[in-house]
Amino acid sequence: MSILDAILKKNQEFVKTYQNPDLKRGDIPSQKLAVLTCIDARLDGVLQEAMGLQRGDAVFIKTAGNNLNYGEMRSVLTAIYKYDIKTLLVVGHEDCGMGWWGETELRKIMLERGIKKEALEEYDNIEMWLGCFTDARQNVISTIEKLRAYSLTPADLEIRGVYFSLSSGHIEPVL
Numbered sequence: 434m435s436i437l438d439a440i441l442k443k444n445q446e447f448v449k450t451y452q453n454p455d456l457k458r459g460d461i462p463s464q465k466l467a468v469l470t471c472i473d474a475r476l477d478g479v480l481q482e483a484m485g486l487q488r489g490d491a492v493f494i495k496t497a498g499n500n501l502n503y504g505e506m507r508s509v510l511t512a513i514y515k516y517d518i519k520t521l522l523v524v525g526h527e528d529c530g531m532g533w534w535g536e537t538e539l540r541k542i543m544l545e546r547g548i549k550k551e552a553l554e555e556y557d558n559i560e561m562w563l564g565c566f567t568d569a570r571q572n573v574i575s576t577i578e579k580l581r582a583y584s585l586t587p588a589d590l591e592i593r594g595v596y597f598s599l600s601s602g603h604i605e606p607v608l
């Protein structure tokens with residue numbers, strides 16, 4: 434059975450007891466909060482719980498290493514203006530994959546997945562292009578600085594940063 438087949442099978446069971454909370458479009462996110470965090474699957478569900486947030490309280494935006502490039506900024510700006518976001522929280526986390534990948538390993542993995550050598554030659558520094566970093570807390574600060582410097586970020590937006598420990602569940606303020 435493929436993963437999608439398994440999901441569809443599970444979903445047939447899910448809809449039998451599903452209760453639509455009927456969240457109204459204009460009322461959400463109720464905390465006027467957007468959270469920018471990492472794509473790491475270990476954060477799913479547990480981060481909301483650690484922050485005491487319920488479905489509909491906040492907009493969650495996920496990028497690799499909670500970094501922002503031009504394209505990713507589009508989602509942040511859409512959230513801010515479409516959902517009247519007043520606070521943006523950047524959440525870095527313990528053991529982030531973007532903190533321990535290296536250029537050599539990246540190139541090796543891509544070649545193994547069938548990417549042509551010539552295609553890789555177009556990139557001087559894939560590590561930098563993907564936004565790898567060495568310090569997750571410093572990376573949160575860098576993302577916030579990028580957001581604050583962006584010409585389309587409103588001055589009244591409160592931007593804060595935290596570091597989430599996957600092992601202890603503790604949330605530590607960074608900025």
Ligand SMILES: [Zn+2]
Pocket residue numbers: 471472473497498499526528529530531
């Ligand atoms: Zn991560």
